[in-house]
Amino acid sequence: MDDVFKALADPTRRDLLDELFREDGQTLSALEARFAMTRFGIAKHLRLLEDAGLVVTRRRGREKLHFLNPVPIRLVHDRWVSKYAEPWAAALSDLKSRLESPMEKIFEIYIKTTPERLWEAITNSDIRSNYQFGNTFEADWKPGGRFVMRNVLADEPLGDGEILEVDPPRRLVQTMRALWGEDVKAEGASTITWEIDPVGDSCHLTVTHSGLREGANEQLYGGWPMILSGLKTWLETGQKLTTPGSLMYT
Template sequence: MNENDITLVFKALAHPVRRRILDHIKHHPSTTGELVSRFPDISRYAVMKHLRTLEDSQLLLSRKEGRSRINYLNVVPLQTVHNRWVSQYEELQSHNLLSLKNQIEGGNQMSGLVHDSFKIEQKINIKGSKEEVFKALTTDISKWWTYSVFDGENTTLTLDAKPGGLFLETNEEGGALWGTVTYVKENEELRLNGLLGMKGAVDSAYSYTLEQDGDYTTLKLSHHAVGLLDPEWHKMHNEGWQELLGDFLKDYVEKGKVRS
């Protein structure tokens, strides 16, 4: 980023409405219409002007989906600013992220990362009540979630289902954070932010919504990610969710099958 780019970032962050927009889309990528509706005391023209300012600073990325335009937070400019004034006094991680970004923009294809976003939507029908499925997604998650950061045995998974609660994996080697809870409505909805195996300048949010349909519960998954992405991550996460929820979670709720 040059001096003009950095100036645009600070200009974008200077207004409280624009900061509120970024706070919202960090957890909930939203259509332009949804963002306008969040500010009933401001004209549509004014909100659109704020969105253009955020786009000019590259803090907001948008993607056309049908007749709607979905807006996402882009964390890279913030990471760049952080790198210039903070990270050199704290740690090297921010510098490494910025170097990676500069290599990509300079045409280094070895990294394989590109500025992009993806959205995964899945629906799974599970025989059981909403209460059973919600309990499996939270209290019993270690009994069916088989993916692990560590190769060693005795890995423990815990999910504290409250705002700010952590989805953690721990064992004798250390620990890893799979997500942070941002919203919870017991037996109905759970939202988290977490990289889920991705690395670097990425903002990732995923949520579960539960609906009762007779003897079955419909579990709706939504996963959004934006930033410097490997083109393979979309496919990998789509297939991973299908296995985790459509096979492992479903088998646990319906058959009591525990994964080792």
């Protein structure tokens, strides 16, 4: 968290995050045009934000795009904000949930665990219910397999989809169609990609939620920071993470 606080301490870096909040997935040239600063200066600030995990980059052809990653801010919220001032935590959660994406959202987190244990936590329904709002999964984890997401508080399934790729314990790709309301049903199917990279005694987990239309309903992707924070807490401490914002999904 020291890197996160250090990155947020600079007003230019905060302005860059605001700019990515306004329009995610921008190139260095696009960001440079909005600041009275040299290209080198903007690139240096972006590197510090990337090192802190607040910005994620992806290449699209010859372009390098920069995406806002709200997971570290969620962890700051869980560790430092919620226990001191619940209204502030609610406001921060609302800020996160208002993120808009033209095509995809990318979320990253580091978890002190093994790839095998992390894979199990993603694919085991009983474990997953501990950090994903009590939801369970009936899934056939192989290409072409189907899965259905349920919750004891709902009579009908909350979602379903198809498994596209399975490479344990490194990569899982699946489609997802939300069914918990008519508004999200209208969004159709999107794609969720889980990528696990071992780093020392930890794992670097990247979740990419793609296939979203521009202005997609925030309910489709707004819960990811809470889910990943809960996953990290469960694997590292064995405890469930309870936040005020998570209650709206149960």
